[in-house]
Every structure is written in structure tokens, then in C-alpha cells.
Amino acid sequence: MRSSPRYRVIRMLASAAPGLLAAALVFMIVEALLPNLVLIAMGRTVGDIPAALAPGLGSPAGHRMLLQLVVAGALYAVSLLRGPAEDALNAMVQGRMSVVSRRRLVEAVSAPAGIAHLEDPAVLDRLSSAQGELLNHEPSGAAMTLIGRAGDRLSGVLACAVLATFHWWLGLGVLAMWLVLRRPLRELVRSRVGTFRRATEALRRSWYFGGLAWRPAPAKEVRVFGLGDWLVGNHRSLYAEAMRPSWTEIERLNRRIALLSAAVLAAYATSTATLGWAAYHHTITLGALVVMLTMLPASMQAGSVNATDFALESMLSSVPDLDALTAEPTAEPATGDAPVAEPPRGDITFEAVSFRYPGTGHDVLGGLDLVLEAGRSTAVVGVNGAGKTTLVTLLARLRDPTAGRILVDGVPLADLPARAWQRQVAVVYQDFTRFPLTARENVALDLLGEPVDQETLMRVARRAGAADLMAGLRDGWETVLSAQYEGGQDLSGGQWQRVALARALYAVERGARILVLDEPTAQLDVRAEARFYDRFLEITGGVTSVVISHRFSTVRRADRIAVLDGGRVTELGDHEELVRAGGTYAEMFELQVSRFGPKEERR
Numbered sequence: 001m002r003s004s005p006r007y008r009v010i011r012m013l014a015s016a017a018p019g020l021l022a023a024a025l026v027f028m029i030v031e032a033l034l035p036n037l038v039l040i041a042m043g044r045t046v047g048d049i050p051a052a053l054a055p056g057l058g059s060p061a062g063h064r065m066l067l068q069l070v071v072a073g074a075l076y077a078v079s080l081l082r083g084p085a086e087d088a089l090n091a092m093v094q095g096r097m098s099v100v101s102r103r104r105l106v107e108a109v110s111a112p113a114g115i116a117h118l119e120d121p122a123v124l125d126r127l128s129s130a131q132g133e134l135l136n137h138e139p140s141g142a143a144m145t146l147i148g149r150a151g152d153r154l155s156g157v158l159a160c161a162v163l164a165t166f167h168w169w170l171g172l173g174v175l176a177m178w179l180v181l182r183r184p185l186r187e188l189v190r191s192r193v194g195t196f197r198r199a200t201e202a203l204r205r206s207w208y209f210g211g212l213a214w215r216p217a218p219a220k221e222v223r224v225f226g227l228g229d230w231l232v233g234n235h236r237s238l239y240a241e242a243m244r245p246s247w248t249e250i251e252r253l254n255r256r257i258a259l260l261s262a263a264v265l266a267a268y269a270t271s272t273a274t275l276g277w278a279a280y281h282h283t284i285t286l287g288a289l290v291v292m293l294t295m296l297p298a299s300m301q302a303g304s305v306n307a308t309d310f311a312l313e314s315m316l317s318s319v320p321d322l323d324a325l326t327a328e329p330t331a332e333p334a335t336g337d338a339p340v341a342e343p344p345r346g347d348i349t350f351e352a353v354s355f356r357y358p359g360t361g362h363d364v365l366g367g368l369d370l371v372l373e374a375g376r377s378t379a380v381v382g383v384n385g386a387g388k389t390t391l392v393t394l395l396a397r398l399r400d401p402t403a404g405r406i407l408v409d410g411v412p413l414a415d416l417p418a419r420a421w422q423r424q425v426a427v428v429y430q431d432f433t434r435f436p437l438t439a440r441e442n443v444a445l446d447l448l449g450e451p452v453d454q455e456t457l458m459r460v461a462r463r464a465g466a467a468d469l470m471a472g473l474r475d476g477w478e479t480v481l482s483a484q485y486e487g488g489q490d491l492s493g494g495q496w497q498r499v500a501l502a503r504a505l506y507a508v509e510r511g512a513r514i515l516v517l518d519e520p521t522a523q524l525d526v527r528a529e530a531r532f533y534d535r536f537l538e539i540t541g542g543v544t545s546v547v548i549s550h551r552f553s554t555v556r557r558a559d560r561i562a563v564l565d566g567g568r569v570t571e572l573g574d575h576e577e578l579v580r581a582g583g584t585y586a587e588m589f590e591l592q593v594s595r596f597g598p599k600e601e602r603r
């Protein structure tokens, strides 16, 4: 019981909004009583009509009937308020639960310092389920739906109790039938929902294809390459493929549903016939007959299932996924407690570092040795897929080496607290994020809650070549950098790259001591790139920096250049030394110079 999703949902509401839970429970009682009371009052009114017919409405019998009618009308009027009251309560409970479960989700996925869990299909399946994406039912609706359904069940049981006042065995029989059927019916609902949960990965792919059509970034290519029909087809065939293994099970379940329905039909036909028999033989009054006839369908609430039960079960199926995401340890980089209070002053040493992505059969890095000298710049070059970006993710502790170690000032990186270390590393990623926030927030990321210093902002913008850009924005630093928001404005790829560079430089100003630039000039025009390498020393001065680039005009400015090949550093030295050595670096450099303009490259 303690671990059942039903219990956990109610416990979540109890701790998030105890007042709302109390209101919902009162609502449940009203939900259980009111419809039955309306039916009983109506039935009794009808039962009083014959006695009032002859003496007229002015007689005591007439008065009694009119009083019953007023009571029935009043109860009915009150019962009409249930709908709006339920909607309002639902909105409040759902809003609160949505905030709570979303916060739990965000905290759960952001908790690990690393990113490996975000590439784990099992975690992604859980995420998808915990957000209610599979069956389109927000799990935040579970608490109120559960309480509402409990009210319905109680109402059904009360209807059985009323039936028992006519024949004890009738009320008890109907109740017993629902109690017996409850388990298989619940299992049916659960298996139907379970078939979707088991197909989560395939369904995720199916929804992904469906969503490509309206997400702005892929929508461009969808249109240009005319992929609309293909996407619809793919979405449909993936969905069919995902559900096919479940079809036999669904068919089996449908057959059971048909059988159970026949049993229910037979039971209700017998009950109705019993009432008919009593009416025919005048062993039941008119009022009682009307009440009992209305109680029969009302008693179905005791155990019948409908679309709400499917919705509720799919909402509840998200709860274990939400809990598992929160509770399970993920592939987290090891984290130690050695102090990182002081920014690293010494070298960073990669000692025989190997790395293999989970689920792959080969090492991307295999026994790599490299020293990043303190306060100096090191460029890393290598062909596509050589492992340059992977090396950066290890340095930023987004992943841990599978063998070997990284030392910071002589201390193994694994012994440092991962979060504190990450604050020391400022990175411009190749695929940096374009936050739909203001320019100021994009650079200062002052979401971190620290005051923004305008002078520092201006300084880093100048160094990143973004000062003119900021001055030209519609609302300056306050412009939202996304055309998807009112008053917002999007930037070109190169303009965004300057914003990302300014972001990393701002982090350095805030205390980060390692600057990583992964392809920092890839989207810059020739002039901007020239300005970047003219300012290279100013940008990287005083910090330990790593620059990854295929552009030798950028690479050659670095104090030292490491060539990455076959998972190891095969050449190390400054530009002149490596060119003189006549190895891979010299070969790549010559190739670029001969193809793309000696003037630029030979500077």
C-alpha cells in the first residue's frame, strides 16, 4: 500500500497543498452523496403523486408531494454546482501538482554533474513517461482524478446500500458482483496502459518524427526537402510497429472485456426483472420502484470502468518513473570533497586517459597523455571524429575517463567536487545553446543569481567582437534573442557565436580559470575571424585555455599545439616546431594553405 502509486500521489498532494487535499476530500463526499440524494428525492416525489391526485395539491398529501418536489429541485440545483466547483478545484490541484512534479523532474535530471544519463534510452523512456507524453495524460491530473473516481465508487456503493433496503440480496449481489469484477477490470485497464509503456522507445521515435514538422529549426529542412508526407508516413508506420506486438494482447483483453460485459448485462437484466416482477405483483410502492430503478444504473459506479479509468491509470503509470528518476543513481561522474576553493594555479595533466562511450565497441581515446600548461593556451587539432570534443567533456567532468586519470594541480579530478570544478571551466561549445533570454542574460547568465556588472559586460562584449552587435539591438542588452517572443530578435550564426564567446569570457571574469573554445570561429566571417585571432592573446591571456579548431589561422596562435590521432597525442609543440618537424600537422597545414589562401594562413 505504502508504495502504490495511488498512495504516493495523495501523499504528494498532502505535502504540496494540504488545504487543497482537504477540499478535494470534502468534494469526494459530496460527489458520492448528492447524485443519489437527487435520485431518491425525485423517486419519492413520483411515489407521492397518486396519493395527491384525488384530494388535490391543497390536501396534506398534495403538500407532502410539493415539499418533496422542492427538496428534489433544491438538491438538483445544488448538484449543478458540482461541475464548476470540480473544474475550479481540478485546476488548482493540477496546477500545484504540475509545479511539484516538474520541479522534481528538473531536479532529478539536473542532479548528476555528468550528461551520460541524458543519452541513456532507459532514462529517456522514463522522462517521456513521467511527463505523460506517451498517452497524452499529464500525471499532474492524477490526484484529483483519483479522488473524483473514489467519490464515484462510493456513490456506487451507496446505491447498492439503497438497493439492499428493497431486497438485501439484490444490493449485496450487485455489490459482490462489482467487487469480484473489480480486479480483472483493473488488470484490463493496467495491461492496456502497460502495452504503451513497453513500447515507449518506439513511440518516442514516432512522436519525434511527428514533431519535426512544427519545430522551427527542422521545419526549414522539412519544407525545403519536401519531407511532409514522408514524416507522416514514418510517424504512422513507427506507431504501428510499436503497437504491433501488443495487438494480440489487446485482442485477448478485448475478448475478456466482452465476456465480462455479458456477465454484467445478465446481472442487471435479472435485477431489473426482479423489480418488474415486484411491480407487477404490487409488492413494491411506486416511489420505491422509481428509486430502485434509478439506483440500478447508479450502482454501476461501484466498479465499472470508463475512459477516465484509462486516463487515471496512464497518469499513475508515470509515478514509478518519476520516483525512479528521482531515486536512482545515474551514471554520475565520481565526486570527491577535496577543496577547489582556489582556482587551479598549476598544470592540468591527462595521464594515460582512455574513454569509450557506453554501448560502443571501441575507445575514442586510448592512453592519452597531455599536459595543459597553467596560464597558457593549448590548441588541439585532429581529423573529424578524432576525439577533440570528447576530451573537452572529460576536462569539464561531464563524463569520466574509462581508464587513466586527470590531475589538477596534482590532485585527481575525481577527488574534486564536480560542480565546483565545473564553475572553474568556461566553455564555448561547438553547439552552444541559444537561450531565448535577453542579451544580458545570455552573456551573464545572471540566472545564477549574481549581480551583473555592466562594465564587465561591456568589456567581454568588446573582446568577443560583440560590442557593436549589442549596441545595434532593438532594446540593447535587454533584447530577447529569439524571434519567437514579442519584441524579440534572432541573430545570425556568427552573431550568436560572438554572444557565446562573450558568455565564456564573462565566466572567466567571474573566476573561471580554464577557458575552452571548441571551434570558436567556425561561423565567423573572414574579418571577424581575423579580428578574433588578432585578439587571441588578449582573449586567452592569463587563463589556462584549450582551443579546438580546424582553422590553422586560429590554431597557430596557441602557445602549444597537440595533434590528436588514434586516441593519443601524436605531435606536440608550437606552430613553428610542428611545421619544421614535417609530420601530420605540417601536412594538414600545407594542405590548407595551398587550398585556401596562403596570405591568410601564413600571417
Ligand SMILES: Nc1ncnc2c1ncn2[C@@H]1O[C@H](COP(=O)(O)OP(=O)(O)OP(=O)(O)O)[C@@H](O)[C@H]1O
Pocket: 119, 357, 358, 360, 364, 382, 383, 384, 385, 386, 387, 388, 389, 390, 391
Ligand atoms: N554521445 C556519443 N555517443 C557515442 N559516440 C559518440 C558520442 N559523441 C561522439 N561519439 C563518437 O566519438 C568519436 C569522437 O567524437 P568527437 O566529437 O570527440 O570528435 P571531434 O574530434 O570533436 O570531431 P569533429 O572535428 O568532427 O568535431 C566519434 O567517432 C563519434 O562518433
